Amino acid sequence: MNQDKHITIIGAGLAGALLATLLAQRGWTVDVFERRGDPRLHGYAGGRSINLALAERGLHALRQAGADAGVMQQAVMMRGRMVHPLGGEPELQRYGRDDSEVIWSINRGELNIVLIEAAEAAGATLHFDRRLDSVDFDRRTLVVKGDAHEDTHPFTALVGADGAGSTLRAQMALYTDLGERIEWLDHGYKELEIPPGPGGRFRIEANALHIWPRGHYMCIALPNDERTFTVTLFMPHAGPHPSFETVPDGDAARVFFEQEFADAVPLIPRLEDDYDGNPVGSLATLYLERWRLDGRAVLVGDAAHAMVPFHGQGMNCAFEDCVALADALEAHGGFEAAFAAFERERAPNAAAIQHMALENYIEMRDRVDDGDYRLQRALELLLQERHPGRFVPHYAMVSFMRIPYAEALARSEIQRGILQRATHGIDALDAVDWPAIDADILAHLAPLHDTPA
Ligand code: FAD
Ligand code: E1W
Secondary structure, three states, X not given: OOHHHEEEEEOOOHHHHHHHHHHHHOOOEEEEEOOOOOHHXXXXXXOXXXXXXXXXXXXXXXXXXXXXXXXXOOOEEEOEEEEOOOOOOOEEEEOOOOOOOOEEEEEHHHHHHHHHHHHHHOOOEEEOOOEEEEEEOOOOEEEEEEOOEEEEEEOOOEEEOOOOOOHHHXXXXXXXXXXXXXXXXXXXXXXXXXXXOHHHOOOOOOOOEEEEEOOOOEEEEEEOOOOOEEEEEEEEOOOOOOOOOOOOOHHHHHHHHHHHOHXXXXXXXXHHHHHHHOOOEEEEEEEOOOOEEOOOEEEOOHHHHOOOOOOOOHHHHHHHHHHHHHHHHHHOOOHHHHHHHHHHHHXXXXXXXXXXXXXXXXXXXXXXXXXHHHHHHHHHHHHHHHOOOOOOOHHHHHHOOOOOHHHHHHHHHHHHHHHHHXXXXXXXXXXOOHHHHHHHHHHHOXXXXXXXX
């Protein structure tokens, strides 16, 4: 075996399977160890239909691997957010200018299967039911367990794609200080299901991400290709408002939903069973000062930078990591230089999207249904037309473009100031002082350069 082009990946989840594909396609010998069983044989762990929003960054990475067509077959287009106010009609707020600026809802299990098949087709070797247990970085061996098995394998270099609770990260931390800090969100989440309606049709608008903003908590719903929706309730774990403490079970949930999400109640026939049967998930941001142990191991995706889900970018960012790492391994001689270049490129961008994801929770749960927010979104669209290639709405920079997240964040902060100054004390766009805004934009925003395809 060519030791220089051999790599071992921990985790065949979203990032692990995509990275295995990209590297195997470039002539690498790739071994992947995955704790779970092969989802093609036993179905995807959990069995529930959980979906994710795929945006341009993730889609572009899938194109690099030639896996986009297989994924898009199952995808449902989402044109915008459908906001359901308390006691009012739902309203669609478009994400972009037209149907070329949309995002896609995809099933996590189906996506993982497409990527696992791509990895094997490219020549990677996947070992299922093999959980990483420990690593001896001095001897360069690792121990994996599963099926009453315990094996020791030699490795050349390791990539940790084993998610937020990464075992590889914990093993690396025994050899070097990674500067790890976890910030738990005091809100958790619970998933519920909207089954198909009469005639097997979607019960609510299929091509949207539905949001029920309620100030300190919210529900969202994403469509599945089998005509169901997965609803997610985000709410504090504890405390007096509504919280998972004050709404402890299915019966309490029905009363709560009748008060707060009345239009959703008839859509969720198994509300009590779903609420009682599904766990409350926890959410956190994981900050690391270092992502690698010299040239012996590096972390990608959630293992390196788990984030809260409110921008729908965790997987998209993990996929961008995979392309960046595969490129760095091709561009640099030796693992140490490649891992260092990868970390240098990605760490500031991961930090930027982690920050934007936290900010977006407050935006989604509290602001999407107020007049000021809608005025600023409408103004963003007009400014995009007036200053093409210079003023691009925040959401578009994150979801429809591939400029580095750190640049999107810096520009968004400048634009927020411009929008605030422009809308200060006015409540309609016809009162806007256009010459003043134009001058503000030209003074503070340089022309933007997107990465070419
Ligand atoms: P994972 O997908 O967690 O994969 C890790 C893999 O490693 C798993 O297969 C696991 O079994 C395996 N593994 C773990 N430990 C071991 C071990 N010791 N040995 C071997 N294998 C191991 N992102 C988006 O882009 N869009 C969204 O809409 C979105 N919505 C979300 C909603 C919620 C409620 C949450 C919680 C997250 C959401 N995300 C979303 C984020 C997204 O789920 C993650 O960012 C993404 O799954 C990260 O991929 P990963 O491959 O790094 O980790
Ligand atoms: C998306 C879980 C999740 C996933 C998402 C999004 C949101 C709110 C949530 C962010 C968004 C797609 N978002 N939606 N509308 N404005 N921002 O774009 O993935 Cl909670």
